Amino acid sequence: MSEAVRIGIVSVSDRASSGVYEDKGLPALQDWLSRALRNPIHFEPRLIPDERALIAQTLRELVDEARCDLVLSTGGTGPALRDVTPEATLDVADREMPGFGEQMRQISLRFVPTAILSRQVAVIRGKSLIINLPGQPKAIAETLEGLKSSDGETLVPGIFAAVPYCIDLIGGPYLETVEAVLKAFRPKSAQRPAT
Ligand SMILES: Nc1ncnc2c1ncn2[C@@H]1O[C@H](COP(=O)(O)OP(=O)(O)OP(=O)(O)O)[C@@H](O)[C@H]1O
Numbered sequence: 001m002s003e004a005v006r007i008g009i010v011s012v013s014d015r016a017s018s019g020v021y022e023d024k025g026l027p028a029l030q031d032w033l034s035r036a037l038r039n040p041i042h043f044e045p046r047l048i049p050d051e052r053a054l055i056a057q058t059l060r061e062l063v064d065e066a067r068c069d070l071v072l073s074t075g076g077t078g079p080a081l082r083d084v085t086p087e088a089t090l091d092v093a094d095r096e097m098p099g100f101g102e103q104m105r106q107i108s109l110r111f112v113p114t115a116i117l118s119r120q121v122a123v124i125r126g127k128s129l130i131i132n133l134p135g136q137p138k139a140i141a142e143t144l145e146g147l148k149s150s151d152g153e154t155l156v157p158g159i160f161a162a163v164p165y166c167i168d169l170i171g172g173p174y175l176e177t178v179e180a181v182l183k184a185f186r187p188k189s190a191q192r193p194a195t
């Protein structure tokens with residue numbers, strides 16, 4: 001039986017959080033993670049406006065009190081003045097993980113030329129990995145899963161391929177993915193027999 005994992009999902013949107021439009025960020029995150037992971041998942045969902053102090057407070061609460069192993073945010077990564085998710089994420093960081101942002105922008109360029117407008121970052125706080133994703137709901141699967149050919153061959157690996165091993169290294173649960181969605185990479189020495 002796979003270990004249970006606690007995942008914080010945070011949708012940062014002025015309009016979705018005030019009811020101007022329906023939030024599609026939290027359902028997209030929950031759907032993708034439920035399809036991709038074989039572990040039982042406890043979700044901690046939060047829908048909040050683009051306010052730096054509130055975003056930072058939410059991230060701290062999810063890691064320090066709700067004990068999330070992984071936190072994924074969506075929205076607020078662009079250049080608009082109200083887009084402050086990366087700053088708030090850096091406010092709570094112990095360490096930065098720049099490879100995630102670099103890889104996400106590479107992947108996103110295969111979908112939209114404006115990919116370089118996302119300032120998304122990833123950081124470690126305590127024993128938790130926090131990753132920003134862009135706000136377009138379709139960007140969630142695009143960046144996590146990457147790009148596949150019509151016959152399912154991986155053309156550009158999604159960033160989630162590196163998440164399970166990162167969580168191993170910071171002392172979290174052993175994440176197992178559904179390979180048809182995404183194959184996680186771990187060095188041989190870190191692999192456990194499939195459950
Ligand atoms: N949580 C969400 N739910 C549904 N659609 C969203 C959400 N966030 C973003 N979008 C869609 O993606 C587009 C770009 O997202 P972006 O994060 O730049 O929004 P925004 O212009 O900052 O506004 P807001 O913070 O009010 O969502 C939005 O115009 C909207 O169509």
Ligand SMILES: Nc1nc2c(c(=O)[nH]1)N[C@H]1C(S)=C(S)[C@@H](COP(=O)(O)O)O[C@H]1N2
Pocket residue numbers: 074075076077078079083107108111112114115116117118119133134135136138139140142143
């Ligand atoms: N994969 C992917 N990445 C993407 C996009 C997208 O549609 N798909 N939109 C881009 C656009 S138009 C912007 S402005 C930035 C920032 O978006 P955010 O402010 O919604 O986080 O993400 C970029 N990255």
